[in-house]
Structures are given as C-alpha cells and as structure tokens.
Amino acid sequence: MASTVAAQGVKNSGLIKVFWGDKELTTSLDAVPRIIDSRVYIPASLLQQAYIQVQLNKKTLSLNDTKTKYVKNLEILNSFRLGFLDYFDQLDQETVNVLTHVITKEEVDTTRLLGLLEILKENAKHPGVNGLAIIIDTPDGFTHTLDCAEQYNNAINSLLNFLKTDDEAELKAFNSERKKAIESYEILKNEYVRYINLSLSKYNEKSLIIKLP
Numbered sequence: 524m525a526s527t528v529a530a531q532g533v534k535n536s537g538l539i540k541v542f543w544g545d546k547e548l549t550t551s552l553d554a555v556p557r558i559i560d561s562r563v564y565i566p567a568s569l570l571q572q573a574y575i576q577v578q579l580n581k582k583t584l585s586l587n588d589t590k591t592k593y594v595k596n597l598e599i600l601n602s603f604r605l606g607f608l609d610y611f612d613q614l615d616q617e618t619v620n621v622l623t624h625v626i627t628k629e630e631v632d633t634t635r636l637l638g639l640l641e642i643l644k645e646n647a648k649h650p651g652v653n654g655l656a657i658i659i660d661t662p663d664g665f666t667h668t669l670d671c672a673e674q675y676n677n678a679i680n681s682l683l684n685f686l687k688t689d690d691e692a693e694l695k696a697f698n699s700e701r702k703k704a705i706e707s708y709e710i711l712k713n714e715y716v717r718y719i720n721l722s723l724s725k726y727n728e729k730s731l732i733i734k735l736p
Contacts, residue, residue, distance in 0.1 A: 541569055592656040596722035599654055600715060606646045607668060608715060611708050614639040614675065618701070621682070631686060640679055647672035658721040664714025671707035674700050 539556035541548045554566040567577045567584060578585040617636045624631045647668040655662060678700035685693035 539563065541565060590726050593722045593726040595654070596656050596658075596718065597726075599652060600719055600722070602651050603665075604715060607643070607650055608708075608712060610639060610643045610646060611671070611675070614643055615701075615705070618679070618682070625686065633683065633686075636679065640676060644672045644676060655718065656722075658718070658725055662714050662718050664710050664717070667707045667710050671704050671711060674704035674707060678704055 539558065541556055548569045554568055556563060556565045556569070558564075567579075570577055614636070617639055621631055621633060621636055650665060650668045652662065652665045678697050681693045681697035681700060684690065685697060
C-alpha cells in the first residue's frame with residue numbers, strides 16, 4: 524500500500540513535477556518545487572496531497588502519515604477474523620459433524636469440538652480490537668464476543684448432556700443456545716465488515732488536512 528514520492532525535472536523549462544504513485548501533485552504559482560544548488564526542494568504543502576499531515580509549530584515542521592492508523596485497523600481486523608470469526612466457523616462446522624454422527628448412530632468423538640470451544644472462549648476474552656481507530660462511531664458490535672462464546676459453550680454443554688441422557692429437552696436447549704450464539708456471531712461479523720469498509724474508505728479518501736502558505 525506504500526507509495527513513493529518522486530520528483531523529475533522537465534528539460535529546458537525549469538519545471539519540476541512531483542508524483543505520489545501515478546498521481547501528479549499540483550502546486551500553486553507561489554509554492555513550486557525548485558532546484559537550488561543541485562538539490563530539489565519540495566513545498567511541504569505538496570505532502571498534504573500525499574496523505575501526509577503537515578504541522579508547522581514555530582520552527583518545527585512535523586510530518587505524520589494520516590493513513591497509517593487505517594492500515595493498522597485492517598491488521599487488527601484481520602487478526603480478529605483469524606482469532607475469533609474463523610474459529611467460530613470451524614466450531615460450528617464440527618458441531619454439525621457431531622450431530623451427523625448422532626443422527627446416523629455412529630460413534631461420536633468430541634475431542635476436536637471441545638478443543639475448538641476452548642480456543643474460542645479464550646480468544647473471546649482478548650479479541651484484540653481495543654486498538655481500532657474510531658471511525659464515525661464506536662464499534663460496539665465487538666462487545667458481543669464474550670456473549671457469543673458463552674452462548675456456544677452453553678449449547679455444547681446441552682449437546683453433551685443429550686449424548687449422555689438422550690433427553691430431548693437438552694437437545695432443545697442446545698438448539699436455543701446455538702441460535703443465540705449464531706445471532707451474536709452475525710452481529711460481530713457485520714461489525715467486522717462495516718469497519719473493514721470504513722477503514723478502506725478512509726485509507727482511499729483524498730483530502731487535504733492543512734494548507735501551508
């Protein structure tokens with residue numbers, strides 16, 4: 524996602540063109556790139572068009588890449604997907620596999636099921652989304668991680684009880700808790716998609732932050 528600022532002289536005209544990737548950065552007549560003593564000097568105002576925040580405080584010029592926090596958002600969200608959403612999908616698929624064995628009266632092995640459940644519960648405690656840069660509003664949807672894990676834990680407990688007792692009440696309880704967990708999962712997934720799109724939109728947004736004379 525990184526781009527390089529390049530400057531090139533235009534032969535015989537003395538003009539210098541500055542590019543951010545493939546985009547030419549525009550200048551005003553009173554602030555143009557110049558070559559002085561064989562060195563190229565670029566107005567700081569040009570860097571604003573390259574998504575660099577420019578701040579002048581007395582004699583100190585500060586430059587800050589305003590896009591970095593949105594790239595960080597994408598990294599955080601990707602980790603959340605790998606650590607929670609993907610494990611939920613695997614857990615739910617393994618649950619379906621166990622149910623299939625129950626229906627067909629085959630031997631049931633819950634080792635993988637319980638292993639995935641423990642990972643999901645542990646990852647729900649630390650979903651890793653606290654470092655997200657806020658865009659528009661707080662991503663409250665991510666607060667459902669603990670609820671989702673607890674609901675699925677309840678569902679699995681009811682399923683295990685059903686395997687031991689063959690009590691249909693336990694099977695109904697399993698279906699009810701699993702439904703709740705899936706609803707919480709959908710809230711989390713929708714928030715994940717929403718913040719992915721917001722972060723991408725902000726990263727691609729073209730705006731000037733500060734104009735320096």
